[in-house]
Amino acid sequence: MMMNHSLKSLCKVSPGTPINGKWHGNQYKIIKELGYGANGIVYLTSHNGVQVALKMSDNGMSITSEVNVLKSFAKVQGSTLGPVLLDVDDWMSGSDRISFYVMEYIKGPDLLTFIHQRGESWISVIVLQLLSDLQKMHENGWVFGDLKPENLIIMGPPPRIRCIDVGGTTINGRAIKEFTEFFDRGYWGLGSRKADPSYDLFAVGMIMLNIAYPKRFTKTTGGMDQLKLMIEKSRELSMYKGILYKALNGQFSSAVQMRGELLQSLQTQQTRTTTKTKTKPSPQRQHNVSQKTVTRQAYRKKSNKGGIIETLIVLSVISMLYFLYIWLSF
Amino acid sequence: MKTGALRQILLITDGCSNTGEDPIAMAALAKEQGITINVIGVMEKDIIDEQGLTEIEGIALSGGGVSQVVYSQQLSQTVQMVTRKAMTQTLQGVVNRELQQILGGGNTVEDLPPDKRGEVMEVVDELGETVELNVLILVDTSASMKHKLPTVKEALLDLSLSLNARAGENRFSVFVFPGKRNDVEKLLDWTPKLESLTSIFAKLTTGGMTPTGPALREALTYFKKKRSLRSLLSGDDESFIEESV
Numbered sequence: 001m002m003m004n005h006s007l008k009s010l011c012k013v014s015p016g017t018p019i020n021g022k023w024h025g026n027q028y029k030i031i032k033e034l035g036y037g038a039n040g041i042v043y044l045t046s047h048n049g050v051q052v053a054l055k056m057s058d059n060g061m062s063i064t065s066e067v068n069v070l071k072s073f074a075k076v077q078g079s080t081l082g083p084v085l086l087d088v089d090d091w092m093s094g095s096d097r098i099s100f101y102v103m104e105y106i107k108g109p110d111l112l113t114f115i116h117q118r119g120e121s122w123i124s125v126i127v128l129q130l131l132s133d134l135q136k137m138h139e140n141g142w143v144f145g146d147l148k149p150e151n152l153i154i155m156g157p158p159p160r161i162r163c164i165d166v167g168g169t170t171i172n173g174r175a176i177k178e179f180t181e182f183f184d185r186g187y188w189g190l191g192s193r194k195a196d197p198s199y200d201l202f203a204v205g206m207i208m209l210n211i212a213y214p215k216r217f218t219k220t221t222g223g224m225d226q227l228k229l230m231i232e233k234s235r236e237l238s239m240y241k242g243i244l245y246k247a248l249n250g251q252f253s254s255a256v257q258m259r260g261e262l263l264q265s266l267q268t269q270q271t272r273t274t275t276k277t278k279t280k281p282s283p284q285r286q287h288n289v290s291q292k293t294v295t296r297q298a299y300r301k302k303s304n305k306g307g308i309i310e311t312l313i314v315l316s317v318i319s320m321l322y323f324l325y326i327w328l329s330f
Numbered sequence: 331m332k333t334g335a336l337r338q339i340l341l342i343t344d345g346c347s348n349t350g351e352d353p354i355a356m357a358a359l360a361k362e363q364g365i366t367i368n369v370i371g372v373m374e375k376d377i378i379d380e381q382g383l384t385e386i387e388g389i390a391l392s393g394g395g396v397s398q399v400v401y402s403q404q405l406s407q408t409v410q411m412v413t414r415k416a417m418t419q420t421l422q423g424v425v426n427r428e429l430q431q432i433l434g435g436g437n438t439v440e441d442l443p444p445d446k447r448g449e450v451m452e453v454v455d456e457l458g459e460t461v462e463l464n465v466l467i468l469v470d471t472s473a474s475m476k477h478k479l480p481t482v483k484e485a486l487l488d489l490s491l492s493l494n495a496r497a498g499e500n501r502f503s504v505f506v507f508p509g510k511r512n513d514v515e516k517l518l519d520w521t522p523k524l525e526s527l528t529s530i531f532a533k534l535t536t537g538g539m540t541p542t543g544p545a546l547r548e549a550l551t552y553f554k555k556k557r558s559l560r561s562l563l564s565g566d567d568e569s570f571i572e573e574s575v
Contacts, residue, residue, distance in 0.1 A: 023443055060440050061422055064451040071448065088444040097440060174459045175495035177414075181407055186491045193495035 021089030028054050039167050056100035063099040069169040076140045081133040081163045106162045111149040115211050129161045134200050135255035143195035145170045146178045147203035170195040182216050189222045191250055198250040201258055205247035212236045239269050271311045335462035337365045343470035344372045346382040347542030356546035357393030367393025368416045372402050372478050402478050405485040410492040421457045460498045466549050471506045476536040483531040490524035507545035508538040514548040
């Protein structure tokens with residue numbers, strides 16, 4: 001709290017204030033505060049009429065540390081998860097030196113708000129996007145660390161997941177720099193805090209749990225038992241059960257593996273749901289048994305053919321979406 | 331660059347000291363010996379009084395460490411954050427001094443152009459991962475701490491989980507104050523793992539005065555004992571970091 005105190009007073013800048021870079025000479029005009037965390041305050045600013053985000057902190061080293069991560073992100077081919085770094089500089093506010101960096105302004109609702117607004121059908125799309133971004137990061141030797149819905153923004157249209165806080169990003173094999181308990185496997189007693197790809201995949205699993213339980217929940221017994229129970233109790237999560245168990249148990253060694261299994265389960269699920277909706281239309285529950293079996297058999301005959309066509313359609317739509325997404329992300 | 335072990339005292343308390351030496355003076359003394367003092371104030375629903383808050387901030391300030399006041403639910407996360415932050419701070423101090431020797435004058439990392447700072451930060455990160463860390467944990471067990479102790483235990487187990495994910499070695503020891511007979515009582519001798527705390531904490535009794543100052547003074551001597559004993563055994567002359575930021 002003491003740290004926040006000093007930070008707030010030093011970096012509290014009112015709208016309209018020009019921020020002049022000491023080294024590169026660029027000027028940024030503060031528009032409004034976007035948010036603040038343990039490591040600094042982020043402002044929306046305008047630079048030559050373009051809206052950019054500016055993060056400042058009285059702790060120059062934490063700024064430098066984040067800049068290092070953003071720079072290494074820039075080297076990762078095709079990765080668009082983090083914001084693009086635009087400038088790094090110091091601002092002399094009186095006699096105080098305040099370090100800042102400037103990045104692309106990522107605008108949109110955060111993950112939970114987005115799912116809440118647009119519906120559950122977006123869960124899988126967003127998770128698939130997130131997993132392929134994580135895969136690229138992991139391939140380059142980085143682990144995200146502090147993955148959580150607040151840090152994930154859905155830009156668009158077309159909806160595209162982005163991350164606005166890279167403070168927790170850690171080199172593979174080192175101790176995780178920053179984390180949030182709910183998304184940390186160490187907190188749940190399900191693994192160490194050493195950075196590896198499965199650390200992030202655990203967090204992805206917990207993000208899905210967070211979607212089902214927006215208020216989160218606290219640890220009681222901890223461990224897989226409690227998490228399993230919470231998954232069982234949730235209607236939204238029933239179709240992801242298998243994948244969630246594996247992600248939370250650390251059984252996926254890579255994001256691409258988890259992504260593949262998620263896709264696969266979606267495809268089988270999709271055919272099953274289409275079949276189910278077709279069986280349902282009898283509104284009266286008081287059908288007698290024989291009638292029910294007859295209709296079901298009759299349906300089954302029909303559905304065999306229809307099922308194949310449906311599967312094909314669903315498959316092609318999904319692969320088309322997937323290719324479109326790959327094409328877009330390049 | 332080679333650094334010796336980093337030495338920290340982590341003080342967990344919920345209020346003001348009320349007997350013995352001034353804890354802020356003891357913290358300054360610790361800093362002179364190259365030991366950083368971090369303080370965590372644990373609140374319940376109520377807010378720590380002004381006097382307690384001033385003392386908490388004062389101890390950390392003169393002890394060269396970090397302080398934070400939290401509700402007990404956030405204790406785990408705070409304990410590891412404060413320890414890490416203080417560690418980075420100390421390492422930055424070390425790196426800064428090296429830089430001053432190379433660059434001359436009062437130059438620090440901040441005087442470098444932003445593009446160059448990145449490389450320095452990488453060195454600090456690397457050191458933070460590999461340096462040996464000794465943390466002496468000092469827990470206030472005065473009456474008001476009674477129902478906070480289970481949370482403290484959880485937080486300490488969590489701290490050992492966090493720090494043991496590093497490549498560098500860790501040593502922890504745990505003391506409580508006031509002790510049964512003295513101002514301070516040793517619960518756990520230097521050990522890399524804190525798991526054994528679970529059984530010890532269950533038997534703790536709370537009550538008595540809050541001798542924060544004397545407790546800090548005692549804790550300092552414990553670092554010395556350990557240091558001399560270790561250098562006797564291994565015969566190596568470790569260069570301890572003499573000063574923190």
